[in-house]
Amino acid sequence: GAGVSQSPRYKVAKRGQDVALRCDPISGHVSLFWYQQALGQGPEFLTYFQNEAQLDKSGLPSDRFFAERPEGSVSTLKIQRTQQEDSAVYLCASSLGLISVQPQHFGDGTRLSIL
């Protein structure tokens, strides 16, 4: 497709379950970002990939959060042993190249609800 695609759009899980969120960036985009957006807030940075390399994971809230992009295209954000505070919209964004000034294009997000 033409844009960033995320799946599932909605995910409901019980506390303690593991979840996996998928991001398919715009074709050819080198850089990929994950953000977490709490209700009523702006997105907050989680992690950054340049091709398959995870260059920055400083925003991941805890070691229960893990992201990968093994072939430099599709990325998965995994959350283990989910907690209620993990409930949020998880946004993926991609940008064309390595130059930091290039704008990031966002997917529609996965809305995660932890019961």
Place this chain on the structure above:
Amino acid sequence: GQQLNQSPQSMFIQEGEDVSMNCTSSSIFNTWLWYKQDPGEGPVLLIALYKAGELTSNGRLTAQFGITRKDSFLNISASIPSDVGIYFCAGRPISGGSNYKLTFGKGTLLTVNP
């Protein structure tokens, strides 16, 4: 960490009115971006600014990169009902080695009364 103060938090206006919102940061940014987010969707880029003092338009939208590099504003002229949504400013810090990382404001909720 970086802080962005975006104001106002919300606006309720009549169709046809002009709108202005702004964002200030506690540190110097080298990029300012303005996004619009509709319910259930991701942020969509409206305008990107890369130089201090830069004034850029996109249709009825105009945004400026402040001279101090610590602020930016967005104006919407002659608002229409489809302008409804949440507007976010976002910026990249000039230092720290992580200037790929966007910091977002908390958003301005715009409601337009037809």
